[in-house]
Amino acid sequence: MHEMSIAQNLIRIVEQEMAQNEARKLLRVKISYGRISAIVPEALQTAFQALIQQTPLEGAVLETKEVPLKVRCRECATDFSPQELDLLIMTCTKCGAEFGHEVISGKELLVEEMEVE
């Protein structure tokens, strides 16, 4: 349940950005998380909503977006996204190589944008 610490870190960033932009109210914040980052979006929602209760952020909506896993083939350097259930064997769409590709995206955890008043 590290979503609680992730939610705390998210709120700290939101508060900094609001202060910088002289915003009073947070309407919406959007984050993106990689397919293989260890995030359970529902748990993050729960943690975020619990932490903002009875604070100036109360009522804000958290949007989460999953970033697909993208790898680069070790043989032919083609970038491709393995299918959801295809993690076990990631066959290169161009040359068919199966193992040892390099992960290019799918591990990130970012605050993308906020809507404030």
Added chain:
Amino acid sequence: MQIKVLRNILEANDRISDQLREMFRQKGILVINLMSSPGAGKTSLLEKTLDQLRDEFSMAVIEGDLQTSNDAERIAATGAQVLQINTEGGCHLDSSMIQEAAGKMDLDQTDILFVENVGNLVCPAEFSVGEDYKITILSVVEGDDKPEKYPLIFAESRVLLLNKTDLLPYVDFDVDKASGFARNINKNIEIFPLSARTGEGLEPWHDWLRKEVGRKKQGN
């Protein structure tokens, strides 16, 4: 009003982790973040490694546990410097905890600092603690599909230690399959099968530590 942010949510943790990494670099300390499920053998492996390399290196351990100091007492019995962090239910160590712990230790003569993370294959993988390398222990009784089920921790690890190989005759664990999954998600991962209990296979792991300590001392 719309604000474009594009900030890493764990930037605060990463910032302290970078400061720690710089401090450890200046002192020439190799720092290992050791992760696994509960009961995979982190403490048992450390006991063996601390004992067998005691004449070669000065080693210290930061012990992360939800509760109790049982593991810290086992480590202290090897003569190594040890500091206990109780996370009081927290599922992982973060860089500020390591910063506080390191401040209480005398690390000037230390060659290797092991950070024994809280037993958990999910949460610790997200949080850097100033380490050179994350290392995951997977014991063969846990099943060979773990790299597939918990991809991040294997994607982030430099070394995978497959522990409890003495139990291989009794469990359906396919070493090649587990290794294949791990390499699938991490082409650079080095894999050492070993048994902390019998001592079998420890030497290649210790050679790896010797090589990395040497590299660290040269400032690479």
